[in-house]
Amino acid sequence: MPQARNVVLVGPMGSGKSTIGRLLAGRLGFVFRDSDTLVEERTGASITWIFDVEGESGFRERETAIIDEMAAGTGMVLATGGGAVMREENRRLLAGMGSVVYLETSVREQLSRTKRDRKRPLLQTPDREKVLTELLALRHPLYLEVADIVVHTDRRSAGSVAGEIVERLTGTTED
Numbered sequence: 001m002p003q004a005r006n007v008v009l010v011g012p013m014g015s016g017k018s019t020i021g022r023l024l025a026g027r028l029g030f031v032f033r034d035s036d037t038l039v040e041e042r043t044g045a046s047i048t049w050i051f052d053v054e055g056e057s058g059f060r061e062r063e064t065a066i067i068d069e070m071a072a073g074t075g076m077v078l079a080t081g082g083g084a085v086m087r088e089e090n091r092r093l094l095a096g097m098g099s100v101v102y103l104e105t106s107v108r109e110q111l112s113r114t115k116r117d118r119k120r121p122l123l124q125t126p127d128r129e130k131v132l133t134e135l136l137a138l139r140h141p142l143y144l145e146v147a148d149i150v151v152h153t154d155r156r157s158a159g160s161v162a163g164e165i166v167e168r169l170t171g172t173t174e175d
Contacts, residue, residue: 004029004098004099006078006080006098007028007077007098007100008094009021009024009101010080010094010100011103011112011153012139013082013110013133014110014112014113015082015104016017016113016153017105020075020103020158023162024077024166027162027166028077028166028169030075031077033071033073033078035067035084036079038067039062039066042062042066043062044110049162050130051122059087059145060083063090064087067084067090067093067094067110070097078097082139085139085145087141088092090114091146095149100146100147101147102112102147102149102150103153104151105152105153106154107132109153110132113129149168151168
């Protein structure tokens, strides 16, 4: 399989999209972009603030604009927000960008990885497990719909996951 023009990482919060994305970009010689970070940079405000002032719909509008902009690029690994797949337009844009990799992660693993995180607006609730379970039930079919490759990340290092993705994208193993 020839190297994709871009690699897009989708999956739930805590699946490792940003961490794995940085490693993957380095290994592929691509630039790394994170749609959440780009939204924050463009607005000069945190995602939490955007959610508080504009609601989730305002954030999603900004996210779609960033994804649309990134869709024209090449040679990048793009880490998306966990809910980016909720919009059909985003799924279409992401699928057209290159190879889409779903970083599949259990709710248990998400809870472990996000337990100290106070920046995720959707997790500012006493019952984080319930929220993560409900979000995964809604989003999992959409992640599968858009994904070219599914990689399980539970109890794995970011380096091991990045290596598997490189192998699956290029058909070669890393040394």
